[in-house]
Amino acid sequence: MDPIKDFKTGKAGVIMALDDASGVEKLKHAVLDDVLYNVVHQLVMKVHRDEKQARATTAATRVEKLASDASETSTPDSRPDVRIETDAAIYEDGKVMLKGNPLKTTKEILCPRCKLPRLLYPTDGKGARKPDPSVIYCKRHPYIEKPGHDIYGQTWVAPGPGRGKKKKDVEKAKQAAAVAAGENVDSPGKSPVPEQRPANVLSYPSATCVKCKRCILVTRLNNHMGSCIGNSGRNASRAAAAKISNGANGNHSHDRTPPSSQKGTPAPGSRAASPKKREASVMEDDDDGSEASNPKKKKLKATTKKVILKAKPMGGSPLSGMKKEKVKASSGLSMEQKPDDDEKSVPHQTEILPPKPKKPKAPSPAKKIKLGQPTSTTKIVPPPMSSPATTRRDGDAESESSGTLSSPPN
Amino acid sequence: MSTSTSPKNVKLKAPTPGNPMFGCASEHVQRLFTQNQEVMSNAITHYKETLKCIFDQNPMLAQSSKPLEGGQQFTNLTPLYLCLQCTDIMDEGDIVKHAHKKQHRFYVESQTGTLYCQLCDDIVWDPTLEELRIRKIGTGSFATSRKRKIEEISNDPAKDDPRHIPNNTMLAPCKANGLRGIYNAGATCYQNVILQSFLHNPILRNFYLCDGHRSNDCSYQHCISCAMDDIFQEFYGQEQTNGYTAANVLSSFWISDKKAFENLVTTKEQDAHEFFQFLAEELHERNRNDKKLENGGEHSCDCIVHHTFYGKLQSTTTCQNCQGVTNATESFLDLSLGLENLAQKRGKKTGAKPPSLALQECLEEEYIKQDKCEYRCHNCNSMQQARRQTSIKELPNVLSIQLKRFEYKQGRHDKACKIDTPIQFPLQLNMLPYTDTARNQDVKTSFELARACTYELMAVVVHVGELDTGHYISYCRVGDQWFSFNDHRVELANKSDVLGSQAYLLFYIVKSIS
Numbered sequence: 001m002d003p004i005k006d007f008k009t010g011k012a013g014v015i016m017a018l019d020d021a022s023g024v025e026k027l028k029h030a031v032l033d034d035v036l037y038n039v040v041h042q043l044v045m046k047v048h049r050d051e052k053q054a055r056a057t058t059a060a061t062r063v064e065k066l067a068s069d070a071s072e073t074s075t076p077d078s079r080p081d082v083r084i085e086t087d088a089a090i091y092e093d094g095k096v097m098l099k100g101n102p103l104k105t106t107k108e109i110l111c112p113r114c115k116l117p118r119l120l121y122p123t124d125g126k127g128a129r130k131p132d133p134s135v136i137y138c139k140r141h142p143y144i145e146k147p148g149h150d151i152y153g154q155t156w157v158a159p160g161p162g163r164g165k166k167k168k169d170v171e172k173a174k175q176a177a178a179v180a181a182g183e184n185v186d187s188p189g190k191s192p193v194p195e196q197r198p199a200n201v202l203s204y205p206s207a208t209c210v211k212c213k214r215c216i217l218v219t220r221l222n223n224h225m226g227s228c229i230g231n232s233g234r235n236a237s238r239a240a241a242a243k244i245s246n247g248a249n250g251n252h253s254h255d256r257t258p259p260s261s262q263k264g265t266p267a268p269g270s271r272a273a274s275p276k277k278r279e280a281s282v283m284e285d286d287d288d289g290s291e292a293s294n295p296k297k298k299k300l301k302a303t304t305k306k307v308i309l310k311a312k313p314m315g316g317s318p319l320s321g322m323k324k325e326k327v328k329a330s331s332g333l334s335m336e337q338k339p340d341d342d343e344k345s346v347p348h349q350t351e352i353l354p355p356k357p358k359k360p361k362a363p364s365p366a367k368k369i370k371l372g373q374p375t376s377t378t379k380i381v382p383p384p385m386s387s388p389a390t391t392r393r394d395g396d397a398e399s400e401s402s403g404t405l406s407s408p409p410n
Numbered sequence: 411m412s413t414s415t416s417p418k419n420v421k422l423k424a425p426t427p428g429n430p431m432f433g434c435a436s437e438h439v440q441r442l443f444t445q446n447q448e449v450m451s452n453a454i455t456h457y458k459e460t461l462k463c464i465f466d467q468n469p470m471l472a473q474s475s476k477p478l479e480g481g482q483q484f485t486n487l488t489p490l491y492l493c494l495q496c497t498d499i500m501d502e503g504d505i506v507k508h509a510h511k512k513q514h515r516f517y518v519e520s521q522t523g524t525l526y527c528q529l530c531d532d533i534v535w536d537p538t539l540e541e542l543r544i545r546k547i548g549t550g551s552f553a554t555s556r557k558r559k560i561e562e563i564s565n566d567p568a569k570d571d572p573r574h575i576p577n578n579t580m581l582a583p584c585k586a587n588g589l590r591g592i593y594n595a596g597a598t599c600y601q602n603v604i605l606q607s608f609l610h611n612p613i614l615r616n617f618y619l620c621d622g623h624r625s626n627d628c629s630y631q632h633c634i635s636c637a638m639d640d641i642f643q644e645f646y647g648q649e650q651t652n653g654y655t656a657a658n659v660l661s662s663f664w665i666s667d668k669k670a671f672e673n674l675v676t677t678k679e680q681d682a683h684e685f686f687q688f689l690a691e692e693l694h695e696r697n698r699n700d701k702k703l704e705n706g707g708e709h710s711c712d713c714i715v716h717h718t719f720y721g722k723l724q725s726t727t728t729c730q731n732c733q734g735v736t737n738a739t740e741s742f743l744d745l746s747l748g749l750e751n752l753a754q755k756r757g758k759k760t761g762a763k764p765p766s767l768a769l770q771e772c773l774e775e776e777y778i779k780q781d782k783c784e785y786r787c788h789n790c791n792s793m794q795q796a797r798r799q800t801s802i803k804e805l806p807n808v809l810s811i812q813l814k815r816f817e818y819k820q821g822r823h824d825k826a827c828k829i830d831t832p833i834q835f836p837l838q839l840n841m842l843p844y845t846d847t848a849r850n851q852d853v854k855t856s857f858e859l860a861r862a863c864t865y866e867l868m869a870v871v872v873h874v875g876e877l878d879t880g881h882y883i884s885y886c887r888v889g890d891q892w893f894s895f896n897d898h899r900v901e902l903a904n905k906s907d908v909l910g911s912q913a914y915l916l917f918y919i920v921k922s923i924s
Binding site for chain 2: 010011031034035037038041042045046048049052053056057059060061064089095096097098101103111113114138139140141143145149150151152154156202204205207208209210211218219220221222223225226229
């Protein structure tokens with residue numbers, strides 16, 4: 001046990017005992033130091049594994065792609081009978097051999113699935129770096145860590161305590177938008193357009209009630225189902241109360257009960273019946289004329305319609321990413337998206353303010369923007385003509401949602 | 411070394427697209443594996459032996475080495491390296507000397523079983539060996555996946571076609587990763603937190619993504635399992651990053667006719683734990699296998715919910731009069747741990763105001779200590795004092811623990827109150843002490859058993875605020891990264907955020923499935 005006396009620290013050499021410390025004291029320090037070494041060792045091991053395997057996979061993916069490009073056969077699964085050599089790997093007989101240490105030979109990381117390079121830094125928030133606008137990246141991005149934003153850089157409607165949007169809320173949002181814009185680029189298009197939200201604000205969508213098939217804003221869905229399915233909502237209790245006190249003055253109070261908001265979405269003209277909604281929707285009404293300059297509405301339309309689509313048929317809906325027997329619908333989706341991209345690029349140029357966070361990517365074609373911006377998928381508006389949802393629904397959804405958009409979640 | 415090496419099932423991992431054949435440059439591992447069959451099988455067999463030594467035996471073994479110059483054997487706390495080609499164990503500094511002397515190039519790290527290549531001067535991740543290592547850590551054995559059951563073999567020739575799956579499925583987009591928020595549909599945060607904990611439960615995820623519940627063939631109206639299937643498809647198969655509207659779950663919930671949960675179905679805020687029970691029972695109903703049910707009832711159900719969440723408790727009651735012992739077994743969906751008594755006891759002892767408890771203390775109180783009760787003894791045929799002891803007979807794959815923060819104070823008009831006592835819970839939990847195996851035998855030296863009882867924290871449901879006006883948020887782990895889910899908001903979370911939260915429900919997943 002003599003050697004212990006010589007040690008006043010462990011392998012890491014960070015936690016030191018004093019020179020005149022007792023033997024036990026030195027041992028304690030050495031043990032603690034060794035434990036610290038182990039913690040760091042295991043962390044390094046994990047990061048090393050992730051990184052080295054990603055690089056090795058990248059080297060293999062690249063050389064395989066070269067091999068399949070070089071071979072004549074068009075079948076994707078077959079192993080082409082060629083020999084390809086890169087700086088990092090050799091392809092031969094359908095096998096890939098590494099050349100040297102992939103940590104040294106391979107600099108970037110390719111997504112093994114889509115073969116596109118991975119973006120290695122978040123685009124916003126902590127540790128953000130500007131992506132190279134000339135590169136098409138894999139759509140899986142590092143998560144964003146930024147206060148007030150989610151992992152995709154999206155923000156959300158603040159759940160204020162009041163009803164509807166108050167004046168100061170609007171101003172706050174404006175400020176926030178200005179700050180967000182200023183952080184990114186001091187672009188010439190920065191001129192403040194007050195009633196615009198940033199492009200990536202999540203708003204509340206609507207969903208279809210299973211029973212009555214009406215389109216209900218999500219924040220009200222539970223209450224709606226309570227009254228529609230569960231028969232326990234406000235109306236039910238009021239009806240019961242009215243029944244009980246029917247003899248005396250029940251009739252009178254019943255008259256004053258306003259028609260429930262869930263009941264039959266009112267036609268756009270009749271919206272004035274609900275004063276709360278009115279207040280909130282003033283903003284949108286102002287620039288109703290220019291459809292393209294109102295991203296909020298577009299977004300709503302897109303999301304709402306999506307939900308309707310899903311709720312209708314269980315079978316052939318395109319939501320079945322990896323499901324068997326649903327492929328036709330799913331593969332059709334990629335075809336649909338092409339016209340969308342083109343469609344999108346038009347409004348994108350006309351609206352000047354919201355795409356500020358996207359500015360770094362602006363010079364690239366529209367397709368790239370779609371790749372880079374996490375939220376832009378929600379922004380894609382399928383051409384209204386081809387939309388499978390009926391116009392009546394669409395209109396309903398719009399009036400319902402835009403009116404209550406700024407109402408608190410609950 | 412390696413005298414009796416049977417060369418059976420020793421083979422290299424077949425090449426797969428996107429993966430190199432060997433872990434390091436063509437010079438090293440490849441030479442070891444392609445020299446001749448004997449060298450290769452010796453290397454692989456010895457690697458397996460080394461892994462067994464590291465993971466199944468006393469860690470002292472792999473952590474002890476003799477200096478090359480000779481002298482006393484000593485045990486290290488920090489990693490050592492086990493030579494793959496002989497039996498020597500050495501520390502990092504001696505590798506080069508050993509390699510020069512014996513021309514041995516490969517060394518296995520003594521704590522994680524990873525392979526170090528002396529020529530590369532780096533840890534290498536060879537696909538063949540790495541698969542063995544992962545399987546050893548994951549299941550405790552090297553055996554490949556079990557054989558298919560008879561029911562699983564379809565007699566549809568179309569489905570046996572190897573192209574059947576690639577032809578009928580498409581890869582999920584790279585962006586789809588299962589991380590989305592769920593909109594609050596009006597005081598439904600108690601549902602959202604449970605849904606998120608299900609969505610990031612690997613066992614349930616694999617079940618649904620493997621077509622475990624075929625919503626196409628499901629004839630049940632407003633089936634909640636179909637609704638779950640939809641969510642899984644949406645979360646893991648679509649590129650959307652906005653929130654999800656769980657309309658189908660909500661409507662199935664409203665339409666459900668489960669009498670036990672009638673009180674739950676309101677537009678008011680509810681208890682997340684009750685919703686968890688509701689969802690588990692409802693999914694069990696929809697996925698149950700009726701064939702099995704006939705010969706044994708609930709206990710032998712092999713539905714996904716039972717497979718995931720259910721374990722068994724054993725309570726032993728000893729009559730104080732005749733010393734007669736009665737055993738009773740019951741299955742459980744979750745473990746409910748009372749906090750109040752323990753917190754009060756602690757408060758008295760230390761006098762401090764908010765005592766902090768450890769999860770292990772609560773478990774100990776419930777599953778190690780005995781308590782006294784009155785019980786009707788069959789032998790004595792009368793009411794007797796008895797000692798009762800409960801322990802866990804069968805651990806589930808996903809252990810759900812409820813910390814009873816909401817307690818009804820009796821006598822005071824049944825008013826409920828919230829217990830704010832902080833509970834410290836670990837990222838990794840050893841459940842072995844609370845099992846009946848640990849009660850009946852000494853388990854200190856059974857490292858394999860300890861590994862089978864090791865759980866890792868997977869999801870935490872947190873209640874913030876007061877009893878009736880609170881809000882639920884949850885934390886879920888995806889890989890090694892924690893995320894916080896607050897309705898439709900998904901943010902990155904630190905481990906310290908998670909561990910410092912006032913947990914209400916804890917979901918632990920077993921570390922290795924054997």
